[in-house]
Amino acid sequence: MKKTILLLLMALFAMFVVACGSDDVETGTEDNDSVDTEQDTDQDETTELSGDIEFMTIDLMPTFEEYLNGVIADFNEVHPNVNVTIRDVPLGQVEQVVLTSAAGDQLPDVMNLNTDFLKRAGALGAFVNMDEKASHVKDHYFEGLWNAGEVNGSVYALPWYTTTSSMLYNPELLEAAGFDGPPSTYEEGWEMSKAIYEETGAYGNLIDSNIHLHFPRNGIDLLNAEGTAATFNVPEAVELWEEYKELYDEGLFPADVMLNQQPISELYAQEKVAWWITGAQLFGQINDLAPEVYNKSLAAEPIVGTAGVTVADTMNIAVSSKSDNVDAAVEFAIFLTNDQNQLAFAHEATILPSTIEAANDEFFSVDVEEAEVSQAGRYYAAQSLENAVNMSPAVENTTEIYEVIRQAFQRVILEDVEPSDALADAEEQVNALLQ
Amino acid sequence: MYKTRHAWFFLTVPLILLSVFTFIPAIAAFILSFTNYNVFQPIEFIGIQNYIDVLSDHSFRNALSNTVYFWILVTPALIIFPIFLAILVNQKLKGISVFRLIYYFPVLVSIVVTAILWRWMFAESGIFNYVLSLVGIDPIRWLTSTKTVMPAMAIVTVWQGLGYYMLFFLAALQGVPKELYEAADIDGANFVKKHVYITIPLIKPMIFFVAVISTMSAFKEFTLMLTMTSGGPLNASTTVVLLVFKEAFERVNMGYASAISFVLFVVILIITIINKKFLDTDYK
Numbered sequence: 001m002k003k004t005i006l007l008l009l010m011a012l013f014a015m016f017v018v019a020c021g022s023d024d025v026e027t028g029t030e031d032n033d034s035v036d037t038e039q040d041t042d043q044d045e046t047t048e049l050s051g052d053i054e055f056m057t058i059d060l061m062p063t064f065e066e067y068l069n070g071v072i073a074d075f076n077e078v079h080p081n082v083n084v085t086i087r088d089v090p091l092g093q094v095e096q097v098v099l100t101s102a103a104g105d106q107l108p109d110v111m112n113l114n115t116d117f118l119k120r121a122g123a124l125g126a127f128v129n130m131d132e133k134a135s136h137v138k139d140h141y142f143e144g145l146w147n148a149g150e151v152n153g154s155v156y157a158l159p160w161y162t163t164t165s166s167m168l169y170n171p172e173l174l175e176a177a178g179f180d181g182p183p184s185t186y187e188e189g190w191e192m193s194k195a196i197y198e199e200t201g202a203y204g205n206l207i208d209s210n211i212h213l214h215f216p217r218n219g220i221d222l223l224n225a226e227g228t229a230a231t232f233n234v235p236e237a238v239e240l241w242e243e244y245k246e247l248y249d250e251g252l253f254p255a256d257v258m259l260n261q262q263p264i265s266e267l268y269a270q271e272k273v274a275w276w277i278t279g280a281q282l283f284g285q286i287n288d289l290a291p292e293v294y295n296k297s298l299a300a301e302p303i304v305g306t307a308g309v310t311v312a313d314t315m316n317i318a319v320s321s322k323s324d325n326v327d328a329a330v331e332f333a334i335f336l337t338n339d340q341n342q343l344a345f346a347h348e349a350t351i352l353p354s355t356i357e358a359a360n361d362e363f364f365s366v367d368v369e370e371a372e373v374s375q376a377g378r379y380y381a382a383q384s385l386e387n388a389v390n391m392s393p394a395v396e397n398t399t400e401i402y403e404v405i406r407q408a409f410q411r412v413i414l415e416d417v418e419p420s421d422a423l424a425d426a427e428e429q430v431n432a433l434l435q
Numbered sequence: 436m437y438k439t440r441h442a443w444f445f446l447t448v449p450l451i452l453l454s455v456f457t458f459i460p461a462i463a464a465f466i467l468s469f470t471n472y473n474v475f476q477p478i479e480f481i482g483i484q485n486y487i488d489v490l491s492d493h494s495f496r497n498a499l500s501n502t503v504y505f506w507i508l509v510t511p512a513l514i515i516f517p518i519f520l521a522i523l524v525n526q527k528l529k530g531i532s533v534f535r536l537i538y539y540f541p542v543l544v545s546i547v548v549t550a551i552l553w554r555w556m557f558a559e560s561g562i563f564n565y566v567l568s569l570v571g572i573d574p575i576r577w578l579t580s581t582k583t584v585m586p587a588m589a590i591v592t593v594w595q596g597l598g599y600y601m602l603f604f605l606a607a608l609q610g611v612p613k614e615l616y617e618a619a620d621i622d623g624a625n626f627v628k629k630h631v632y633i634t635i636p637l638i639k640p641m642i643f644f645v646a647v648i649s650t651m652s653a654f655k656e657f658t659l660m661l662t663m664t665s666g667g668p669l670n671a672s673t674t675v676v677l678l679v680f681k682e683a684f685e686r687v688n689m690g691y692a693s694a695i696s697f698v699l700f701v702v703i704l705i706i707t708i709i710n711k712k713f714l715d716t717d718y719k
Contacts (some may be wrong), residue, residue, distance in 0.1 A: 095684045102474045103689075120687055124475035254559050255579035259667050262558055272560065399685055410669050414579065 050081035051325030053332055056097070056108035058315070061088035067348045075335050082328045102126065107320040109329040110336075112160065115148050115392050116399050118316050122149070122156035123396030127318040130155045133330045140339065145354040148314040148390040152227075157316035158337045159354035161345060163279030164310050164388040165302040166380035168286065168373065172296060173274040176200050182275055182300045189275075189303050193252050196274050203273045205303075207244060207253050209260035212405040214240065216391040217305030222405075223434070227395040230430035232405070233423045241412055241419035248413050255414065269293055277302050279313065280377030281350040299368070299376035302384060312388035314354060350374050352382055359385055397433050404429045468693035475687070485694035495695060497670055498678040499702070501585060505674060506653040506706075508589035513596050513649040514642055520597060521604035522630060535605070539598035546595070550662035553591045554578065557663075578664055581671035588659055588672055596652075600645050607641035608634065643714035647707055654703050675699045 060068065065086075072084045087108055089097045095117050101107045107126070121127065131138075131154050138146055141159050149157035169182045174192075177199040183189035186205065193204030207214075215222055218240060221231045247253060256262040265282065267273040269289035276286075280299070287294040302310055317337055319329040335341065342353035343361055353359050364382040366375050392398050408426035411417040468485055470478045489495050524535045541549070556562050557577035564574035577587045611634060619629045635642070657676035660666055666673035666681070673681075675695060683692035 099474050099684060099687065099689075121475060124473055124687065126475040255576065255668075256559050259579055259664070261554060261578055261664060261667075397686075407669055410667070414581070414668055 048081060049079045049325070049328040049331055051328050052083045052085070053110060053323075053325055053329050054108040055084055055086050055110040055332065055336075056112060057086055057088045058094055058112045059088065059091045060112075061086065064345075064348060067345060070344075071336055071341050074341075075332055078335075079328065079331065082325070082332065084332060105322070107322055109320055109323040109325060110333050111318045111320065113157065113316050113318050115314060115316060115390070116402075118149055118157050118318055119151040119392070119394075119396050119398055122151045122154075122318070125321060127156040128321050128323075128326060128330060130158055130319075130330075133319070133326075134158060134334055137334055137338075140355045140357070141337075142312075142354060142356060142359070142385065142388070144389045145312055145314050147394070148312070148392065149316050149318070150394040151396050152394070157318040158333050160315045160317045160337050161342060161349070161351035162312055162314040162354045162385075162388075163281055163352060164312055164381045164384045165277050166280050166377040166384070167275050167277050167300040167302050168268070168283050168297050168377060169275035169300055170268070170271060170273075170293065170296065171298055173200055173202050173271060177274075183303055184301065186303055186305060190247060190252065192274075193247075194250070197252055200274075202271060203253060203267070204275060205253065206257050206264055206267075206273060207248075208257055208264065209406060210402075211258070211409045212402045213311055213391055214305070215405075216389070217307055217309065217311070219305070219307035222391075222401070223393045223395065223430075227393055228434055230401075230427045230434070232430075233427035237423055238420045241409065241423065244409075245412055245419065258413065259410070265289065275300075279350075280374050280381050283374040283377050284350070294373070297373055299373050299380055301380045304384075304387070309387050309389045310384045311391050312385075314390065350378050352378065352385060395434065400433050401430050404433070464693040465697060467690050468697050470690045472690040472693075473687045474689060481690070485691050486698070488691065489694050489698050494670070494673075494678060495675070495698075498673045498675045499699075501670075501672060502654055502656075502674045502676075502699075504585055505589060505592075505656065506650060508586060509592050509596075509653045510646060510649045512589070512593045513600050514645055516593065517597055517600035517645070518604050518635075518638075518642075520601045521608055522634070524601065525605060525608045535601075538601055541595045541597065542599045544595070546658045547662055549591060549595055550659050553587075554663045557587055579668055581669050584664060584668065584672045588656075588663070591659060591663075592653070592656065596649065600649065603641055603645055604638060607638040611637045639714065643710060646710050646714055650706055650710065651703060654699065654706075 055068075055072075057064075057068065068086055072086075075084065076082065094113065098107065098111065098113070098117070098121065102121075111127075113121075118127070130149065137158075145159040145162055146155060148159055149155045167182055173196060174180070174182065177192070177196040179192055179195070183192050183204075189205040196202055196204045212222065215232050215237060218236065220234060220237050220240075223229065224231050248255075254262065257264060257267070264273060264276050264278070265285045266289065268276045269286050271290075271293060283294070283297075283299070286297065304310055317333045319326060319333055323329045337354065339353070339355045339358040342355055343358040343363065345351060346353055346358070346363065352364075359382060364379060366379045368376040368379055371379065393401065395401070404426050408417075408422040412419050412422045467478075469480055469482060471481050471485075472478050520538055524531055524538065558564075559574060559576065559579065561577075563577065567574060575583060577583050615633045615637075616629055619633060624632070654674075655676055657674055657680060660672045660674055660677050661680065664672045666677050676699070679692045679695050679699075682688045682695065
């Protein structure tokens with residue numbers, strides 16, 4: 001019987017090895033090149049695209065099912081032999097789904113991905129180089145957004161919908177502290193924060209876990225142009241962190257928000273924070289949590305740092321380099337992100353398009369006095385598109401770099417480490433990561 | 436023969452399931468721990484390099500230290516408190532089953548829901564600090580201090596595991612012969628002496644069992660940390676399994692993550708052997 005069990009185990013293991021050991025894994029990028037070459041040749045021979053494409057979306061179903069099916073139907077009018085199916089995954093599981101799919105050689109052909117993971121996997125050769133495959137449409141997109149998918153000198157995705165920030169504020173809290181409008185700069189914001197905190201106990205400016213963004217917002221580069229060395233350990237950064245430490249010691253921002261343990265949306269809904277600088281698409285969260293707070297809230301322009309730029313947070317559309325139908329997949333990615341489809345999507349959701357022509361459409365010009373607060377928020381966000389930049393460095397290990405900076409700042413705030421020491425240590429660690 | 440064949444059939448089905456979902460992936464992970472596997476690129480065997488890196492990795496040592504600290508906080512509490520609780524609910528009182536149900540109830544709550552609820556309560560402006568403020572105590576930075584974050588996690592784990600382990604001890608208590616307690620009563624033993632000299636020795640195999648499974652679950656804990664603190668602040672609540680998750684799914688170092696898993700496996704194995712040596716002794 002022992003032999004039978006042993007044989008059974010061996011057979012199962014052999015099945016597993018055979019299932020996992022596909023030739024794609026062994027041949028890797030060389031095969032990808034050959035697939036591309038073959039498909040380029042095919043494309044030369046016939047312009048008609050065909051095949052099955054799986055399109056992975058993030059948390060868009062069933063809310064936007066009709067819109068996405070409409071895009072696919074329109075695409076099929078031009079390319080009737082391409083069969084597109086949608087696979088929607090929850091936001092928190094994108095990385096796991098992509099990695100497990102890739103391990104099983106079942107990577108979706110077209111994928112909606114966040115910028116950090118895109119860079120991580122793009123650097124490993126997972127996606128098609130869009131600088132080569134879609135260079136003819138590059139000028140349609142905002143330059144700063146096109147570059148969001150750049151890593152090691154190549155762009156691995158098309159920018160899809162994007163969000164820039166606007167401000168949602170609670171006029172009652174401002175009024176209680178003697179203010180008739182929101183701040184326009186961080187400096188003014190901190191001054192107002194002190195008064196609001198003293199009068200109402202609510203916060204104003206908050207520092208969340210994205211502390212690394214405070215450098216480019218204030219004209220401090222994270223890395224050099226080549227992406228080979230950290231450049232944030234400068235006197236301006238030391239001064240900025242010293243100021244933040246003083247503000248924390250005065251109780252003007254809570255540690256749990258900085259540590260990403262407390263969502264700002266919840267604090268805003270509880271009227272524990274006077275304003276929230278975020279994408280207008282998130283304003284609806286307040287309506288879900290506390291409609292009475294949402295109804296009295298107003299939208300305004302976002303606060304900008306000394307550099308006068310805002311952050312562009314872009315959703316990317318990448319194409320698997322192992323797709324059996326790379327050309328059809330790239331064509332679908334271009335179609336999905338074109339002016340017409342992004343504008344139509346903006347009608348369905350509170351997002352901004354990444355293409356210049358769509359962003360200039362009169363749809364985004366609303367009367368902010370009359371408009372509903374999220375529409376007004378989108379108007380302000382759209383106005384900031386021109387000053388929006390992708391603040392993510394074009395290197396593969398952005399996640400680790402952000403984590404190093406985040407932890408250095410936490411040591412300053414929670415463990416009273418000198419900002420100059422923390423920054424010097426962080427610089428050393430980031431330089432080690434970039435080796 | 437007929438019965439034997441049926442028995443083999445019923446044993447084979449779970450064996451196949453265990454093989455497909457546990458043993459084969461474990462063997463595959465062990466093989467991957469000697470590679471630089473990152474899903475997207477060809478696999479290269481790199482010998483024991485991952486294991487050398489693990490042992491010299493500050494992040495791993497920190498995660499292991501956090502995990503051991505969490506285990507020390509959690510496992511004794513998950514033995515002592517459930518024994519007390521089991522002794523209490525083992526009394527013949529009217530409505531005692533309602534108490535058993537109430538104590539068991541936290542086990543039924545999803546770990547993610549538990550984590551979110553406790554995160555709210557532990558927040559700087561949460562209910563715990565509010566209650567402390569009513570009696571003039573300064574707020575505690577439950578989840579935002581490197582010193583208090585692990586004890587806070589342990590409180591949540593003990594709260595949720597109390598009822599689960601109570602059931603094991605309740606089952607063991609019901610197997611203790613009543614005559615022994617009656618004899619102890621005649622000898623004039625008090626409540627404490629009866630349980631120290633009769634109950635504890637007789638339920639020692641169950642104590643060993645609970646020690647082993649609560650140790651394993653303490654070493655495997657990661658959902659709570661991921662949901663409540665993401666391993667922070669300053670990695671003070673990063674456990675080994677959370678580190679494995681981050682290495683595998685955030686940094687795409689599958690080979691390295693596999694190596695960490697096997698080092699953890701060896702650590703758990705050693706602790707289980709030590710547990711067995713001290714606790715798994717037959718009552719004579």
